[in-house]
Structure formats: C-alpha cells, structure tokens
Amino acid sequence: MSEVQHTPAAQGNDAIETRASEWLARDVAEGLNAGAQAELNAWLEESPAHRVSYLRLKAAWAQTDRLAVLRGSDVRSKARPRFWPLQAAAAFLVIAAGASFMVLRQPHDRTFSTPVGGHENVSFADGTKIELNTNTVIRARMTATQRTVWLDKGEAFFRVRHNSAHPFTVIVGNRRVTDLGTEFLVHRLSGQTEVAVVQGRVRLDAPDVQTPAKTALLMKGDVATAISTSLSITTKTSQELSDELAWRRGLLVFKDTSLADAAADFNRYNQQKIVIADPSAARLTIIGTFPTHEVRPFIEVAQSVFGLHVENRGGEIVLSR
Amino acid sequence: MDVALSADPRKAGFGQGMVDRNDMHGKDASRCAGIPMSAGDVDAWFVREVLPLETILMQFLRRNWSNRSDIADLRQEVYVRVYEAAKKQIPHPANAFVLTVARNLLINRVKRERIIPIEAVADLDTLGMAIDQPGPDRVVMARESLRRVQAALDRLSPRARDVVVLKQIEGLSRHEISRQLGISDETVKWHLANAMRTLADILYSEPSDLRRKP
Numbered sequence: 001m002s003e004v005q006h007t008p009a010a011q012g013n014d015a016i017e018t019r020a021s022e023w024l025a026r027d028v029a030e031g032l033n034a035g036a037q038a039e040l041n042a043w044l045e046e047s048p049a050h051r052v053s054y055l056r057l058k059a060a061w062a063q064t065d066r067l068a069v070l071r072g073s074d075v076r077s078k079a080r081p082r083f084w085p086l087q088a089a090a091a092f093l094v095i096a097a098g099a100s101f102m103v104l105r106q107p108h109d110r111t112f113s114t115p116v117g118g119h120e121n122v123s124f125a126d127g128t129k130i131e132l133n134t135n136t137v138i139r140a141r142m143t144a145t146q147r148t149v150w151l152d153k154g155e156a157f158f159r160v161r162h163n164s165a166h167p168f169t170v171i172v173g174n175r176r177v178t179d180l181g182t183e184f185l186v187h188r189l190s191g192q193t194e195v196a197v198v199q200g201r202v203r204l205d206a207p208d209v210q211t212p213a214k215t216a217l218l219m220k221g222d223v224a225t226a227i228s229t230s231l232s233i234t235t236k237t238s239q240e241l242s243d244e245l246a247w248r249r250g251l252l253v254f255k256d257t258s259l260a261d262a263a264a265d266f267n268r269y270n271q272q273k274i275v276i277a278d279p280s281a282a283r284l285t286i287i288g289t290f291p292t293h294e295v296r297p298f299i300e301v302a303q304s305v306f307g308l309h310v311e312n313r314g315g316e317i318v319l320s321r
Numbered sequence: 322m323d324v325a326l327s328a329d330p331r332k333a334g335f336g337q338g339m340v341d342r343n344d345m346h347g348k349d350a351s352r353c354a355g356i357p358m359s360a361g362d363v364d365a366w367f368v369r370e371v372l373p374l375e376t377i378l379m380q381f382l383r384r385n386w387s388n389r390s391d392i393a394d395l396r397q398e399v400y401v402r403v404y405e406a407a408k409k410q411i412p413h414p415a416n417a418f419v420l421t422v423a424r425n426l427l428i429n430r431v432k433r434e435r436i437i438p439i440e441a442v443a444d445l446d447t448l449g450m451a452i453d454q455p456g457p458d459r460v461v462m463a464r465e466s467l468r469r470v471q472a473a474l475d476r477l478s479p480r481a482r483d484v485v486v487l488k489q490i491e492g493l494s495r496h497e498i499s500r501q502l503g504i505s506d507e508t509v510k511w512h513l514a515n516a517m518r519t520l521a522d523i524l525y526s527e528p529s530d531l532r533r534k535p
Contacts, residue, residue, distance in 0.1 A: 013397045
C-alpha cells in the first residue's frame with residue numbers, strides 16, 4: 001500500500017483530541033471559571049475539528065453518568081455480579097496476637113472467633129468478607145455510618161467493599177488500617193503488626209495521639225512492620241504474598257524457614273504442639289509446602305531429611321538431635 | 322433515497338476538492354426540511370443523530386480504506402464536513418448524509434492521491450446497502466447502555482478505571498480522588514483525559530456487542 005498523504009487538518013487530529021480531552025477533564029474534575037470557559041469557547045470556535053472532537057468526548061463521557069446507579073448498594077447485572085469497588089477493594093490480612101483492648105461495646109458490635117485450627121468465613125451485608133484463620137478473635141461494628149473491625153487476636157484476611165463515604169478500618173493494637181480501595185494483608189504477631197498489601201493501597205496510621213507514629217500509604221507489594229511506634233517498610237513479591245496467604249488454601253509454605261519458625265507456625269493451627277529441643281536443630285532451614293492441620297509430613301521431613309529424633313512427651317512432639 | 326442537500330456541493334460545505342457531482346445529480350434544494358438553527362442546536366443534533374452512527378461509519382471506513390492509521394482522521398474529517406453542512410441546514414436523514422459524505426471523502430482522496438485500490442472501488446458500490454440499513458434502535462441502546470458502559474470500564478487500565486469509578490460511582494471530588502489514590506491533582510486529570518478518549522473509542526467506534534469483537 002503506497003504512502004497516503006495526510007491533509008494538514010488530519011495531521012493534527014491526535015493533538016486536537018488530546019487537547020479536547022484535557023479541556024473536558026479539567027471541566028469535569030474542577031469546573032471552569034468564566035475566564036477558562038471563555039478560553040475553551042475560543043478554542044472551540046477556532047475550528048470545527050476542535051468542536052466535533054470535544055462534542056464526541058463529552059457525549060461519550062455523559063454515558064458514564066449512568067454508573068451513578070451503582071453507588072453504595074449491591075447492584076448486580078444479570079450476567080454476573082459487578083463490583084469494581086470490590087475489585088479495587090481492600091483485601092488485607094491482619095494478624096494480632098497478644099493483648100486485647102477494652103472498648104465500650106455497643107449493641108451493634110458482633111464478635112467472631114475461631115478455635116485453634118479453626119478457619120471461618122464471615123460475610124457482611126455491604127459485601128465485605130472476612131476470613132478468619134486459626135485462633136482468631138474479631139469484633140465488628142458494621143452500621144450504616146461506620147465500618148470498624150477490631151482484631152483482638154490472630155489473623156484475618158479482609159476483602160472490603162470499598163465505600164469512600166464510610167471507610168472500612170481495622171484497629172489492631174495502636175494501629176489503624178484504612179481501606180483505600182485495595183487488597184491487603186495485616187498480620188500482627190508477638191507484639192508487632194505486619195501489613196502487606198496484596199493489591200491497591202491502604203493507609204496505615206496510629207490514631208492515638210499519645211502514640212506519635214507516621215502515617216504510611218502502602219501500595220501493592222509493600223509490607224509494613226510496626227512495632228510500638230516504629231515502622232519499617234519493605235517489599236514482597238506477589239509470590240511471597242501468595243505464600244503468606246497459603247493458609248487460606250489450608251497450606252503453609254516454607255521457603256528457607258527455620259525449623260523453629262516452622263514449628264511455631266504449625267503450633268498456631270494444632271493443639272498438639274511441636275517443640276524443638278536443641279537450639280542447633282532449631283536453626284536448620286526447611287523448604288516445602290505442608291498442610292496446616294497435619295504435622296505428620298513435617299515430622300517425617302524432620303526425621304528423614306534432618307535425622308532428628310522424635311519423641312512424644314506429655315502431649316507434645318519433641319524434636320531433638 | 323431523498324437526501325436533503327443543496328444541489329451545489331460547494332454550498333453544502335463539502336469543502337475544496339469535492340468534484341463528484343454524480344451523487345448530487347437531481348437532488349432538489351426545495352426538498353430540504355429544517356430551518357437554520359443556533360450553534361447549540363447543531364451541537365445537540367450532532368450528538369443525538371450523528372455520533373450514534375459512528376459504529377456504522379467506522380465499519381464503512383475500515384472496509385473501504387486499507388490504511389488503518391488514517392481511519393480516525395477520516396472519521397474526524399467526515400464529522401467536520403457534516404457539522405459544517407448542518408450549520409447551514411440540518412440534513413435529513415442523518416445516516417444517509419453521513420455515509421454520503423464519507424463516501425465522497427474517500428472518492429476524493431482516491432482521486433487526489435491517484436490511488437486506485439481495486440477493493441476500494443468495488444466496496445464503494447455497496448454504499449447503497451449501507452444507507453438502507455436502519456439506524457441503531459435507540460430503545461434497545463438505552464436498555465443496554467449501562468451494561469455497555471460497565472463493559473467499557475472493564476477495558477480501561479486499572480488506574481484510569483479507579484479514577485472513573487471514584488468520580489462517577491462514588492461521586493468524589495478531584496481533591497478527594499487524589500487523596501484516596503495518593504496521586505496529584507494533575508495526575509487525576511491526566512488519567513481522566515485518557516479515560517475519556519478510550520471510552521469514546523469504545524462506546525462510539527465499536528459495535529454494541531463487545532463480545533463479538535475479536
């Protein structure tokens with residue numbers, strides 16, 4: 001196909017459309033004062049190409065006004081439910097071990113808990129879903145005007161129905177996690193809180209004025225570790241986050257994990273605790289994927305791979321060299 | 322088919338170079354309906370009657386012009402000519418007029434550039450069939466359009482979609498959006514502008530049944 005010459009007007013069409021979109025975006029985002037409106041009118045008058053481009057973009061944008069009906073409530077299309085707010089919603093995991101906090105209970109507060117080895121799903125009317133891991137206690141105050149959950153103990157994965165008018169927050173210790181339309185994981189254990197963002201963003205701050213801590217805006221892959229008033233942020237890959245969430249599939253994923261840490265993880269899910277008697281054995285590292293509720297595979301690895309001695313002592317499984 | 326155009330193509334605002342008089346042969350200006358309208362009325366007519374034809378127009382242009390990169394420019398050129406003509410007199414019916422303008426534009430291009438692509442000549446003859454097709458069923462379009470808009474949103478980039486969702490569904494101000502997403506006001510507007518261009522292409526240029534699109 002031989003080269004086709006563009007007319008001078010045609011050459012500028014892309015630039016014209018860009019300009020038109022900038023004008024429209026400005027009008028929609030912040031409005032135009034009299035001076036700006038005059039400027040726009042002048043630009044529209046310059047050429048019919050400007051005007052038709054602007055009209056076209058404006059008309060298409062006007063079609064999106066229909067989306068307003070989706071605000072707030074659960075509106076589903078016949079084909080399948082559509083929840084962009086949910087797709088862009090916060091999903092996060094919060095783990096808190098240790099002291100619970102006394103808060104004046106209100107009639108709307110509901111408590112959910114799991115025993116050791118438990119795994120529960122809780123769904124709320126607004127579409128928010130909370131998945132409780134082992135040995136977890138949460139209190140939820142979900143009303144028309146407020147959506148707050150206190151994580152008193154354990155670990156929970158939150159998939160939040162985003163609503164900017166009534167933001168969803170999780171209080172864990174002295175920290176507060178606020179949904180900004182994301183998927184994230186909050187994990188608190190042994191006096192420290194870990195917040196890992198699986199998708200989107202969350203805001204992490206400490207609302208108590210006596211605990212002056214920074215406000216952090218966390219993005220996908222960010223992992224914040226908060227201990228008391230200090231806060232450090234690193235990054236994890238999607239794979240690493242997926243491994244941390246393996247418990248939702250009933251699995252524990254270890255990658256270069258010390259036996260001591262692995263045993264501690266198992267102990268969260270099982271009444272029968274694993275004890276590593278020798279400090280040197282405790283430092284051995286293990287790689288593998290194990291079911292949360294069966295210690296046998298883990299014990300077998302300890303025996304066959306590391307040559308450890310296994311003894312059942314007073315209801316505990318003791319590993320030693 | 323009656324097309325309300327003045328007999329002289331130059332007076333209808335086709336612009337320079339429109340030499341194909343065959344189309345205009347026999348058309349009588351006295352059949353014109355419509356009275357001169359204000360600029361705002363022309364705008365409203367354009368949005369109401371012409372933009373919904375974009376799908377058909379784009380199909381026609383794609384089928385009859387091989388150079389893909391020209392298509393958007395050709396479309397805009399058609400719109401400019403249609404708009405200019407409408408400023409003098411609103412043409413009825415709109416679909417026949419738009420496609421006639423498009424056909425003449427392509428013929429004009431072919432002649433000026435001395436290209437005679439065989440496919441182009443053959444397909445232009447089928448213009449008669451295109452004109453006879455009824456315009457989009459507006460009742461059906463209204464019912465489907467929320468779903469269409471939802472499908473269009475799905476195809477935006479995640480960040481652009483976030484901005485549109487926060488603006489149009491959640492009704493946030495620009496300031497609130499920038500705060501929520503942690504981006505500057507300028508970036509919000511930039512995403513908005515991009516989304517507007519993409520949405521226009523999806524909602525106007527593409528066939529209403531997005532599932533059939535390859």
